[in-house]
Amino acid sequence: MSLRFILTLCGLALLIGCSTTTPLPNPEPRICDGHLQSLYHQARDRGIADVQEQPLSPFPYLRADRTLWSLLGDLQTESQRREWLEISLELGRQALRSDHANLGSDHPIDSLENCLEQQSQHLIQDASWPERLATIPYPSRYRTELQVIGLYPLTSRLMGLPLQDLHEELKSRFYQGPQLPTRQYQPASPARLPPGQIRQWLTEAYQRSHLGLPVMTPSRQQQLFAHYAPVWEIEQGGDFDLPGAPRWLNDEPGVNPLEVVTYTHSSYTRWNNRWLLQLSYLVWFDQRPPASNWLDIYAGKLDGLYLRITLDERGQPLLLDSIHPCGCYYSVLPLQTSLQLKTEASIGEPPLLLKPAQYQSGQRLRVSISSQDHMLIGADWGRKEADANRYQLQSSDELRRLPWGAGSQNLFSSPKGLVSGTQRAEKILLWPSGIESPGAMRQWGHHAIAFSSERHFDDPDLLQQIFEAAVNRQDGSD
Template identity: 35%
Template sequence: MHSRLAQIGASLALAALGGCAVLLEPMRSNLESSAPEVRECARWYQALDDAIDAAGVRDAQETRIAAFPYLRVDRATSALRRNAAGSAAAFSEFVDRLATLDLGARRHEVANLGVQDRDGAVERARSCGQRLRGADFAREVVREELLERATVPDDYSDARRVAGLYALTRLPFAAGVRRWEQETLEAFGRDPSSAPEAPLVRYAPPDAGAGASAQSDATRLLAKYAPIFEVETRGAYDRAGRLRWAEGSEFPVVDAADPVVYTLITHTLYRGRELTQLVYTLWFPERPPRVAGDLLAGRLDGLSWRVTLAPDGAPLIYDSIHPCGCYHEFFPTLRARPRPAPDDLQEWAFVPQAAPKLAPQERIQIRLASGTHYIERVSAARAVDGAERYRFAPYDELRSLPLPAGGFRSAFGPDGLIAGTERAERFFFWPMGIVSPGAMRQWGRHATAFIGRRHFDDADLFEKRFEFALE
């Protein structure tokens, strides 16, 4: 611990000297500003960022914006750039969002860095961000630079695709994707009344009556649409739970004694309108090998289930991935009509089943297979007797988990991956351009297609693929 603090201190000292990297505007001007407050804030940010990078605790959920250390961007917010250029008020609101994203990430980075006065550091980030913002955006050229830079790179490597002869190798990969889709359709087509292949463990949402009056609007909304997870359970690898750091472990483990579903509220765009999305993520200890040499097996597995709401608050569509970004499936309601794919090869929008219509007091129930944790059925269900009650935890908790000996560490590395969850498939699937395919990933880092380019948080994901009846 002392050596780590010394490393951080050395990094701060070096950064205070200004470094020798080539800096872009407006950061360069701010570091040399005649206004002491602006200059000190710019140097403080530079020192903090150098310390964060030296300690390896950079958070990858949102993208930093070059020369604007107090702002970060995600795909949904980046899509608002054109609107932000339309008026001073829209631009100010846009910057507010970027600043909020950065401040949220800073909280986790500061905690993981081991700064003793975390609240003080976050407050310094807030006040310095406001000061630099005032200095920067008085100039139109800087406003234009921000709108140009506030983008999120995709999670595909063109170099890998070129080296892997993607134009040719994508053909057998596309055939493999179609086989998986066919197998999935067969699983969904099984008689619902047939006996499950393994005992079922059901995880139901928290009791709605427990402390309902004290719940926030966000918690009530999450509770309203939270699904029941019905898991075929053959072993410990099928028991869902809380993600935590264990003594001596270099990767997070799952505590099945504490069933947790990690929740996130985000947004997407549809024809210029923002739609609310609710995300529920469940973690399992592993995906065990089905056969010797199983390329897809490895530590940790899970499911992220997303509900996209219409302006009237009703679900439009459900979709899901595993935390690796794999197995993206869509379950449209009657208010979502699929659009045709632009070509036969591209992974577009696989719909194994339409979403069931829910009667009052019913909610979505998701059947998961043992081991693979593939979805096999989506149905409507009422309260389940004997179900285990899971609790909600903010997805953001994963960005700064407590360590057994004190301190904090993210479940994710600076690359947005969970160390130790690598799959052997990476040695064969790399020509598709995804870094470490099969490894568990942080929100915002989910590439979801081998053929083509697609991300779970693409702002135009649904607009391209579905016709929504919003009203």
């Protein structure tokens, strides 16, 4: 590794480290601005500040995710800036409500949210802030200083060596399918939308948006989540295979299997010059138990599985992809022949490519999960839904303010968005990747999903990074 490379990385680390504030115009002094600042600093100093999205300093509760950040260069009109800020405002509201609840603040939340709206209005007429903000990169979840110390150009190759064997093992388990006994869980309200309804809603959403984002109303979004909510089929080997709602017990994370919940999150991705809607479903387990009496570097408290469905502009499923809440085991399952995985030479570390059963319109997706390590071992449609246990759908925002004693507590801690107590011994081997505590469970927006490359699960360009258009055709129908 050359001295030039080391100096370049060190310089980049310093640049990123210095870019902690954003060049936005300061608001006119108001008493309520001080209240928001005070609340934010209290939460930050106590290590409980919500860090799902990036604050827009000096406005601690105006927030932006990677999607909004990627749009900064496109904000040419007041209507576009207004829509961008409306989304930023809603992201900020969730962070504000979480910090307010977790601090047990007695300041009226309504007045704080009103002040937040005033701060948003302050920026609408200013056409210059998007360009200034765009000069700062969105924070990476890879720490450059760790890569420098860990000789990343060399160790990244070593970390990539076991990948092919791991992928072959996981493919074999996927095509073999689940082994009995299994237990199935289906949504408590398995509502299905009539044919053509989703396409109509998406058409209307595209027409409303000045940014090209298919933003759904809260009611329609909930109906979409219910429509596509999967049946979970889980191998049963012990209590560690029972899904549930995360909770804190004696300051340790775990799940309550009597409260079966699947958590939802919506996001957007770019494909063929269009923004597409993504629906994510997250199921939690109490732990990943050791595979044997010997040291298992992957075992630890809490485990889970993310399943994300990307819809094309007509509302047809285009892609399934999946990770564990640590960001590990990134898998892609194309549902249309128009998607073709790029070569490894062009994308770096390849994802696990799986071929699910052909999509069946009108049928519910069934996702199979293995016992103990909770791997994705099946995805199909069309089978009759058997009598199953029921689960509730809840927004993943609920994880940011879990009931705890007489108040609430964020499942994720600041400033890294990790779940305390879920560290894995694998970090001893994988820290040169630059990922903070590899194997630990973490919050949305903090999932680095490659060890020998750099890739983020919430990157709106992820689909374009790893796939190319194979043919120009339309698949499926309503």
